[in-house]
Amino acid sequence: MVIISGPSGSGKGTVVKELDAAKGYSRSISVTTRTPRIGEAHGRDYFFTTPEIFTRMREENQLLEHALYVGNFYGTPRRYVEEQIQQGRIVVLEIEVQGALQVKEKFPEAVLVFLMPPTLGELSNRLNKRATEDAVTIDARLKRALEEVPLINAYDYLVINDKVEGAVAKIDAIVAAERLRPRRCTEELTHFTA
Amino acid sequence: MVIISGPSGSGKGTVVKELDAAKGYSRSISVTTRTPRIGEAHGRDYFFTTPEIFTRMREENQLLEHALYVGNFYGTPRRYVEEQIQQGRIVVLEIEVQGALQVKEKFPEAVLVFLMPPTLGELSNRLNKRATEDAVTIDARLKRALEEVPLINAYDYLVINDKVEGAVAKIDAIVAAERLRPRRCTEELTHFTA
Numbered sequence: 001m002v003i004i005s006g007p008s009g010s011g012k013g014t015v016v017k018e019l020d021a022a023k024g025y026s027r028s029i030s031v032t033t034r035t036p037r038i039g040e041a042h043g044r045d046y047f048f049t050t051p052e053i054f055t056r057m058r059e060e061n062q063l064l065e066h067a068l069y070v071g072n073f074y075g076t077p078r079r080y081v082e083e084q085i086q087q088g089r090i091v092v093l094e095i096e097v098q099g100a101l102q103v104k105e106k107f108p109e110a111v112l113v114f115l116m117p118p119t120l121g122e123l124s125n126r127l128n129k130r131a132t133e134d135a136v137t138i139d140a141r142l143k144r145a146l147e148e149v150p151l152i153n154a155y156d157y158l159v160i161n162d163k164v165e166g167a168v169a170k171i172d173a174i175v176a177a178e179r180l181r182p183r184r185c186t187e188e189l190t191h192f193t194a
Numbered sequence: 195m196v197i198i199s200g201p202s203g204s205g206k207g208t209v210v211k212e213l214d215a216a217k218g219y220s221r222s223i224s225v226t227t228r229t230p231r232i233g234e235a236h237g238r239d240y241f242f243t244t245p246e247i248f249t250r251m252r253e254e255n256q257l258l259e260h261a262l263y264v265g266n267f268y269g270t271p272r273r274y275v276e277e278q279i280q281q282g283r284i285v286v287l288e289i290e291v292q293g294a295l296q297v298k299e300k301f302p303e304a305v306l307v308f309l310m311p312p313t314l315g316e317l318s319n320r321l322n323k324r325a326t327e328d329a330v331t332i333d334a335r336l337k338r339a340l341e342e343v344p345l346i347n348a349y350d351y352l353v354i355n356d357k358v359e360g361a362v363a364k365i366d367a368i369v370a371a372e373r374l375r376p377r378r379c380t381e382e383l384t385h386f387t388a
Contacts, residue, residue: 114376116382116386118385119385119386120385120386145386146386149383149386152376152383153376153377155376156375157371157374157375157376158374158375158376158379158382158383159374160382170370170371170374173367173370173371174371174374176364176367176371177351177364177367177368177370177371177372178371180351180352180353180364180368181350181351181352182308182346182347182349182351182352183347185352188310188352188354189343189346189352191312191313191314192310192313192314192339192340192343
């Protein structure tokens with residue numbers, strides 16, 4: 001299980017889609033009460049839902065994690081993730097910081113990756129270029145990004161997203177390396193018992 | 195600092211030389227009291243020396259680590275490693291298990307990789323094919339390999355050396371991933387202070 005976090009404008013959505021499309025990872029689609037941005041589609045980018053339905057899902061333990069982030073709820077549907085892992089697939093999840101740390105506590109094997117644009121100026125540029133949100137929301141997102149910097153130390157890896165292909169290659173190297181952890185190689189080690 | 199351990203016959207010598215030649219890592223050459231094998235050269239494979247000189251180097255604190263392994267002393271000259279690290283280079287060291295754990299204790303940032311042939315049968319084949327040692331030594335090496343299996347859990351990564359290029363690529367992915375640890379990215383993070 002690979003969890004990608006990062007401020008809005010870090011490009012995590014694009015990177016996660018590319019990991020799914022080009023590298024064959026299973027992308028988990030989050031559920032959110034946020035309003036769809038222009039170009040976003042239900043069931044592709046998010047499952048968009050109402051606060052009422054979100055609350056019910058949470059109460060029925062259908063969510064692996066959930067959090068309030070810049071005024072909206074976000075959550076990860078549990079069933080899809082569990083099914084994919086059971087099939088031995090690599091699941092990639094896009095989760096904000098609070099939720100990511102919740103998942104790491106429940107699943108210590110999860111690999112946490114923090115995605116960052118190269119500089120704060122670049123982050124601001126990207127948010128402004130997107131032009132799907134008003135100035136107040138953009139300011140809130142920038143402020144939030146700065147607040148999250150100290151939390152990066154709780155992450156396993158930090159990837160600077162300069163170019164999408166570069167970031168995807170780095171995450172793929174991380175996954176390749178993590179598969180070589182001795183605790184994940186119990187099968188290989190059975191060849192070496194006397 | 196990348197430390198490669200593994201039983202004789204795991205191919206660690208070849209892999210370490212390839213990391214130096216093809217990937218630009220700085221290979222640290224160990225000092226040993228072992229007799230050179232056919233084809234081995236002083237200053238290329240090892241610095242071959244006498245027990246007396248080895249003991250003096252150890253007493254003068256010229257060794258980063260040292261250990262007795264299957265009847266011979268092995269050690270890592272300290273100065274070369276320190277110089278290369280100071281120049282920001284990746285140093286790759288071939289060290290047996292005891293010595294590797296000594297180094298990890300002194301340098302927690304060191305990355306420990308355990309190299310294994312695919313199976314125990316393959317290990318035995320490789321040692322017999324080498325034909326540079328007598329049957330008693332080969333048996334001692336196989337026995338030692340089995341004893342070391344439980345210690346693999348103290349290592350950061352386990353790489354099965356099926357083909358040299360494959361093992362080299364895996365170790366290179368490990369190094370790429372390890373460079374993305376947040377504690378190694380303090381410079382990138384300075385772009386994100388308010």
